[in-house]
Amino acid sequence: MPAPFPPDHNPLVRKLESIFPLHDDERQALLDLPMQVNVLKDDQDVVREGDRPSRCFVILSGFTCTYKATGDGKTQIVAFGVPGDMPDLQSLHLKVLDISVATLSPCSVGFIQHEDLWDLCMRYPRLTAAFWRETLVEGAVFREWLLNVGRREAYHRMAHVLCEMLVRLRAVGLAEDHACNLPITQGEFADALGVTTVHVNRVLQELRANGLIELKGERLNVLDWEGLKQAGDFDPTYLHLVQERPAA
Amino acid sequence: MTLTLQPVRVATGSDEEGMLVFDEKQRLLAVLTHLGDQYDGLTGHWYLEAGFGRLETHDQPTFADLEAAEKWISQRLAKR
Known part of the structure; x- marks a missing residue:
């Protein structure tokens, strides 16, 4: 079921449009993406390192953090997630997750099956470019955080x-x-x-x-x-x- | 190991009451700061402001009282 948002307020569309200009048909295709919406409490893992997901999730409301932990359990948060972000988009191509994602506040998240995303990308090559751009921007944010924390x-x-x-x-x-x-x-x-x-x-x-x-x-x-x-x-x-x- | 504590004022900008911690050879091991009013659950606790040698850590702990701090310091020195 598509997320219950008016088209102008759909977080995924807003997020992608903030980094990539979308055409009307592409915007509509994103709005039509089948999505299973789950409501989560705060401080809950959405996905864990080592998982092999068959779906990705979009944050519809609330905040998440992406984190990793040392062998003895010390946690490093490597990114904050806000509505529209897809913190585990990497799982579409990388089969085993190397990160965990947890909710920082009560969240509503929309799960999208990988096969539906693949299908969307096949039909709309520009959306493939948009998702690619999103992962590149995510990488740029990680680099900035590394500088921030390191120096x-x-x-x-x-x-x-x-x-x-x-x-x-x-x-x-x-x-x-x-x-x-x-x-x-x-x-x-x-x-x-x-x-x-x-x-x-x-x-x-x-x-x-x-x-x-x-x-x-x-x-x-x-x-x-x-x-x-x-x-x-x-x-x-x-x-x-x-x-x-x-x-x- | 016998530890000696010596009161000191620490210029952290907010918490000033602190303790220097020395070993039996009067070598400085650590600086502890008494946390002031703004810390909610941690107010009144002691914070490892700085630790030297084996007490150096990125994850400076807080302690409910000085006794707990001394215990942690002794354990940490005995380890490794």
Whole structure:
């Protein structure tokens, strides 16, 4: 069953259109994709490393994280997933998953059978290019995260990831100007940034004290966008958005 | 191993009360910071601000009290 979204608000269409211009028939083909919609609680694995899936999933609402773990159980979050993302799209070509994906908030996800995606790609070669572009952009984000975690100080790391989340959410219509919902705990930020929760707490305090952000519960409000971009050494080029809004 | 604690102020920007931890040869092993009010569940705990040698870790732990911190330090030094 197709996802219950008006065509303009379908997360998959929005996401692909943010990085690739779609024709009407391609947009319709995406809307017609058979999809099994599941509602998941927070902190649940959607797929696990080692799985051999016969389907991919699209995030329809909510946030996920893609993570890997060391042999002794230390977790590194390697990406955050937002509505429209397909965190395990790689499984279409790579049979065994080398990542796990878990929900960070209650999520609605749409599972698409691989055979339906193959069929779609055969019928619409430009959509194959769109999915290819999506995986290339995903790779660009991983490279930026590697730089971020490997070489930026915690304060700048945090500023960078906040900038990225705001721009990505804005690209799929889930941020107003400089505010968005961000249901990510300090512990989850710690796992993503490779620092401790104590450190995350401190750098968030510092970003607040410097007048760059306001964080109330899950609500992020960026008070000084230019300042936050500067603190995060953030240049959105690596997100390869078709049309980046002037505000960013 | 006998550990010696020496109070110190730490310039972390928020938490200032800390302890230097020395071994019996008066070599500095670690700096512990007492976490202030802004940490929810961790307020009042002690954080391994810095550890040297065998106490160096990317995953600095927090401890409910100094006794727990000393126990962890001793265990870590005895290992390997």
